[in-house]
Amino acid sequence: AxxxxxxxxxxNVAEGNPLTVKCTYSVSGNPYLFWYVQYPNRGLQFLLKYITGxxxxxxxxGFExxxxxxxxxxxxKKPSALVSDSALYFCAVRPSLSGSARQLTFGSGTQLTVLP
Amino acid sequence: GAGVSQSPSNKVTEKGKDVELRCDPISGHTALYWYRQSLGQGLEFLIYFQGNSAPDKSGLPSDRFSAERTGGSVSTLTIQRTQQEDSAVYLCASSLGGLAGGRLETQYFGPGTRLLVL
Known part of the structure; x- marks a missing residue:
């Protein structure tokens, strides 16, 4: 699994400084990887994904x-953090194998606070 | 275009009552997912629909939970005889789906339904 x-x-990071939110994964075969962001009382917003390449x-x-x-x-990562980047960030993975389950497995989340 | 919508946004119910949560996916998306977000459990998968295929119910925590998807679009998640531990935010997501290995499958989430069982 x-x-x-x-x-x-x-x-916590100061505004204007670079930020890094860490994620490691375990999956059979090659992974599809995703980052989502969640603002208070909102659903998850898609940020980016790795499929191949x-x-x-x-x-x-501005995230990468x-x-x-x-x-x-x-x-x-982001080279220069903004106060408005403060939110809860989730990393997620699913296997790329044909026929494998397509639901996402999420990390526990990282609360990012950018200080002015 | 319109994103994933969910209703109600908030639901307060008494222990033992049944509740229905609704999800309207993005038009044209054939895949639909339900997840639950609760304190101490994080985000957990509940059920997945893909077109007319039998749903993947492997994440449903008990037989009190069920879901259906009518006409390949709107989905309803039903929780029978609610318990206090069912209190959580229930998130719905949809994606293009299809049988091409899922390379195009970015899941887009709705705002969620916040369920509180008293």
Whole structure:
């Protein structure tokens, strides 16, 4: 069975500084990897995904993530954080194998707080 | 275009009552998912519909939970004889679906229904 680990429950960063939200995964075969963001009292908003190809994936709002197969990681990054980036971030995975289950397995979430 | 919509946005019920939660997926999306987000459990998968195929019910926590999808569009999640531990946010998501290995399958989520069982 697949799993996702987000080792940090909370990440604090000053506005304008780079941010990283960590994610590691375990899945049979090659993964499809996703990042979602959740603002208070809102559903999940899709940020970006890795399917295949370039290891560096660019997404919405200036976010990017780097797929590292050897380290089974998919860390979310942004060069310069904004206060408005403060939210709950979820990493998710599903296997790419044909016929495999298509539901997403989510990490426990990381609360990002960007301090002005 | 319109995203995934869910109703009601909030539901308060008494223990033992039945509740129905509704999801309207994005038009043209053939795949529909239900997830539950609760404190201490994170986000967990409940059930998945793909077109006319039999649904994947592997995530349903008990036989009190059921879901249907009529006409390949709107879905209803029903919880019978609700318990306090059913209190959570119930999220619906939809994706293009299809049988091409899922490469196009980004799941788009609705705003959720916040269920409180007293």
């Amino acid at each position: 697949q799993s996702v680990a987000q080792p940090e429950d909370q990440v 370039d290891n560096l994936v660019k997404g919405s709002y 993530a780097e797929f590292n197969k050897s380290q089974t990681s998919f860390h979310l």
